[in-house]
Amino acid sequence: MDLGKKTEENIVNNFTIALAGNPNCGKTSIFNNITGGKQQIGNWPGVTVERKEGKLALPQGEARVVDLPGIYSLVASSQDEQVARDFLMGGEVSLIVNVVDSSNLERNLYLTTQLLELNIPMVILLNMYDLSIQKGLDIDSCLMQRLLSVPVLPINAINKQDNQAIKDFFIEMPIKKGYKETLSLPxxxxxxxxxxxxxxxxxxxxxxxxxxxxxxxxxxxxxxxxxxxxxxxxxxxxxxxxxxxxxxxxxxxxxxxxxxxxxxxxxxxxxxxKKTVTSISAQIDGVVLNKYLGIPIFLVVMYMSFGFAMTLGNYFVSYFDRFFGWLFVDSLRGLLEGMSSPQWIISLVAEGMGAGLQTVATFVPVIFFMFFILSILEDSGYMARAAFITDRFMKSIGLPGKSFVPKLVGFGCTVPAIMATRTLEKKRDRYMTIFMVPFMSCGARFPVYAMLTASFFPQSSGLIVFSIYLLGIVLAILTGLLLKNSLFKGEISEFIMELPPYHQPRFKHIMLHTWRRLRDFIFRAGKVILLMVFILGFFNSLGIDGSFGNENNDKSLLTTVGKAVTPVFKPMGIEQNNWPATVGLFTGIFAKEAALGTMTSLYSQIEGQRIEETSINQLIQRYFNPWSAYAFMIFVLIYCPCLAALAAAFREMGAMMTLLMSVYLTSLAWIGATVFYQVAHGHDYKWVIISIFMLIFMVISLRSLGGWADKKVKQ
Amino acid sequence: MTLIDKNPHEQCVITGFAPGSKKYRARLLAMGLTRGTRVKLIRRAPMGDPLEIELRGFRLTLRRDEASIVLIQIGRHDGRGPHGFGKKNRGKHCE
The missing domain is CATH 1.10.287.1770 (Helix Hairpins)
Incomplete structure (x- = not known):
């Protein structure tokens, strides 16, 4: 999508308004209000900083409104600041609208002093004027207008009437250069x-x-x-x-x-x-950030919000799955069969494309609710507090406190967790967090653990599953430490963060934010998912004899490949006769829980009987032993994340980084499962030694790739 | 004396920056930690780091490493006159 081009055609006089201001100054609210529904969201060239652009009808023509990222200064020390500076210096801007938080005037005016020096026409919107009055401040905006020699308008972005006032202001105010020599220096x-x-x-x-x-x-x-x-x-x-x-x-x-x-x-x-007021925010923080209560409150808030999101999300997943399965797969197949299409077309369209669409659709409820909750946490101001509380812990891995939240989301679903890394400012921090997120065992992996523990450890299934989750956390931390010293050596980012006052989450704002994330997933990550599901589905359906419709039976190409690569998994306890487990690992890349379906359907085909739930456990007992079952769980915990997660990672980090991550995870999964199995049961220590060598090789490779990653991160 | 050495809720004034600390300085300066600014340490995070401070009417968090370059002295004096001004002709419409 070519953002710049599309709008330029429609604009008379090419009048461009740039909204500039500190983070949390209410800039985005103003942008949403004055541009209405006509918005285009994209990225600034070359960076993942979000670029928002809209249109505003003025009598002299339609103006282009660009929302710059929230910044504290024009001295480009962060990506956001760089983007804003480059745009302002690019010569396109006809008018700077500097949004200033009147309840926090001094710090907001710092950016104003720098903007005034740019020699571009400028106006100031004193936003949150009511809040400043509540805070006991009385601001003489007229005097300020004279002193700064640019038009100043006090407003409240939340008020609908002020919307019109802003538009009138743009129409009436004299457009003149806002230059003012602000500093009288020694x-x-x-x-x-x-x-x-x-x-x-x-x-x-x-x-x-x-x-x-x-x-x-x-x-x-x-x-x-x-x-x-x-x-x-x-x-x-x-x-x-x-x-x-x-x-x-x-x-x-x-x-x-x-x-x-x-x-x-x-x-x-x-x-x-006029008066000094102890703010409500300060009082709330007295409890929420309390030395003893802070961490428990944080855990409760996280548990409740993500528990709520996952419960609601999962509730809808089965409906979405069934409905879209019916719509895209079954109906499509029925339709094609009705048109007496050849089997291969039915397979390609229904099992390939249809199944891909179904996969994308099943992620929609989870992502929607997860981002709904995340947006509330962000908009209310709690996210900044969460970062404050967890920062000490994350700092030891070389990450900012905020990166804790995507990891928590990871226990629900890896896909929104990867997307949630966008709340982090630095690319290095984002990439590192994405590498760590898959270790947080997501909801889809749970059924696999549940089935295997029920078969082998019915007495202590809770403890066994917990140990797997714990292993994931430990490995995530070790991965963080490893990456900090190899692939992502870069500087530990600073943690100088404003604690914004709490405010009531704005429903419209939250829905808009959630919808954007969801749309981004459906249309961008969705494409990759569709393609990958199509390819995997194709091989699952295609038989070695060239026939189609062989899903999950022993004639499909995927099964054949699965049988052929099974020896690779022998060191972790998967014997040749257990090739369905290997095929299950392949289909697990569609979605982790799919591994289970594939395995049981293949086992039952081999045994040649329809099986009840109780005997599935017995079947699994025939193919695994307790040690190989645990090793298999270790592998499922760590190996290559599902297609949807890969697509999300691809969207954030590009192809090479995503590939590197999958290779890292899959190798580590093999090493982990093999070492466990051989030490606990197999006692063939040559595999342990080989594993250790592989591990050393991996560390050396990651270290040598440090330079390359450094370049990627700085791009 | 630096920001990390003091007790919560003690008023103090920034006197400068420790030498050779260019790394965090740009951001701290932009946030308003300039000489003569009054700051108050509000609290330390439950695990002892980072710190929460108050200055210029807003609250800021920063890590110990970053706070350790900010030199301070205890007291209220900041070299600025008191706030307040005489009569103003106020009104909604400005020229």
């Missing part, structure tokens, strides 16, 4: 800036040369990259050093002092503190 610094701004050769800068130099001093070198020769840059850096020793402070510290000095001046003139 003389030495002024002299330096004047001297060097005449030496900067590049005249193409949108930003004033002096301000480009200021940004350079603040730590963003990109403005001057092409405008100064290497020699001059060296000379300038030398002068900066001298300047800093003269002023006894690094230049970025001085500049921030002056920016906030300017802001303090504005606030002293325009803000009157």
């Amino acid at each position: 003389n030495e610094l002024e002299d330096f800036l004047n001297k060097w701004s005449s030496l900067v050769v590049d005249n193409d800068l949108y930003i004033d040369k002096k301000n480009a130099l200021i940004r350079y001093l603040e730590g963003d070198e990109s403005y001057l990259k092409s405008s100064l020769s290497e020699n001059l840059t060296k000379q300038m850096n030398q002068e900066i050093k001298e300047l800093e020793s003269l002023l006894k402070d690094p230049s970025d510290v001085i500049l921030a002092d002056y920016r906030y000095g300017f802001i303090n001046g504005i606030c002293q003139k325009t803000v009157r503190i």
Whole structure:
């Protein structure tokens, strides 16, 4: 989808409005309100930062509205800031709408001071004006307008009437350059800036040369990259050093002092503190973040929210499964048979495509409810608290606290867990979390454990299943430590995070967010799932004799392949006669619980009898022993995640990373299951030694791929 | 003395940054941790890290490593005049 192109055609005068502001300033609400339903969601080029674009009808024509990511500063130290800066500097922007949280004025105005320097027409929306009054502040917006010399409008994005006020404001306000020299700097610094701004050769800068130099001093070198020769840059850096020793402070510290000095001046003139109010948020945090209560409350909140999401989701899964199975597979087959189509077409369309659509559909309820809950947690402000509480624990693995939540979601379903990593800012953190998420044993793997434990460990099935879950957690932590020291060596990200005040979740906002995630899954991940299910289904249906319709019987190509590769699994206790288990592992890639169906149907075909539930256990006892059953559970826990999860991972990390993850997981699964089986029962220690060598080889490979991964992460 | 050395709910003022700490500084400066700013440590997380602080009317969390570069001194004085101003001609419509 070509975002830029599609809209440009429709726009008169090509008027582009950029919404800029801090995170949590209510920018997205304003964007949703003024653009209505006409929105396009995509990604900024080359990065996974979400790009939202909409249209606004103005008398002078239709304007394009772009919602920039929420940022604290234009000095690009994060991907979000980089995206915002590059867009503002790209020359497309006709008007900056700076959304400012009036209840948090000082910090919000920091970005404003930087935006004012950009030489682009600008207006300020003082959002959450009511909240600032509640907080006991009285802001003189008119005086602020005079002092900043850009139009200022106090609003409440939640109010419907203010919507019209914003639109009127855009129509009526004079469009003029919002440039304002905000900083009065020490003389030495002024002299330096004047001297060097005449030496900067590049005249193409949108930003004033002096301000480009200021940004350079603040730590963003990109403005001057092409405008100064290497020699001059060296000379300038030398002068900066001298300047800093003269002023006894690094230049970025001085500049921030002056920016906030300017802001303090504005606030002293325009803000009157009427009363000091202890906020409700602070009172809630007194309990929720309490030293002793914090962790238990966190666990209860997580258990209740995800328990609720999974219960509701699973409730609908069976209906979705049956309905879409009927619609896409059975009806389609019936229709095709009615048209007396050849068997191979029926197999391809119904068992291939139809089954793929059915698979996508069964994930819809789980993803919907999971993101519904996640959005509520995020929108209410609790997510930031969860990150605060779990940060210490995640830090030891080299991840930020927020990455704890996708892992928890992973116990429900790996797919939304992988998608939930988008709440993390850094690519490295996202990738690392995606690698760890599959170890959290998802709901679909549970039936496999349940069946095997019921067959072999009926007395202590709870304990056995728990040990598998625990093993998953331990392996996830070890994987995190390994990746931190091999593939994803990058810096541990900082954890400087605002704790936003709690607020009531906005239903519309949550539904919109949930719908976007769901749509993203259906249309993007869905494509990959469809293709993969189609291919696997094709081989499952295609017999060695070229006939079709051989699903789960011993004539299909998949069965043949399964039989052929069974020796690979012998070291973990799967004997040759247990080839249905191997085929089950293949179909388990469709969906983990499918392994069970395949295995039982193949066993019963071999035994040549229809079987009741009770005798399935007896059948399984014929093919496994307790040790190989446990080894098999270890393998199912760790090996390659299901197609839907792979598709989600592919969407987030690309093909090579996803492939690497599957290979890593499957090898580790083999190693884990083999070591367990041989130590516990087989006592053929050559396999243990081979496993150890494989493990060492894996670690070395991951280490040597570190450079490549580093490049991917920084892209 | 740095931010990590103090007791919760004690008012203090930022005096500067520890030398050689460029890494976290840009973000901390953008968040308003400049010299003379009043900060208050609200609490430590249940596992001792990170910290929650209050400044400029909002709350911020940061890890011990990041807080350890922020130099402070105990007290309320921040070199700024008190808030407040005289009569203002207020009104909805501005020129």
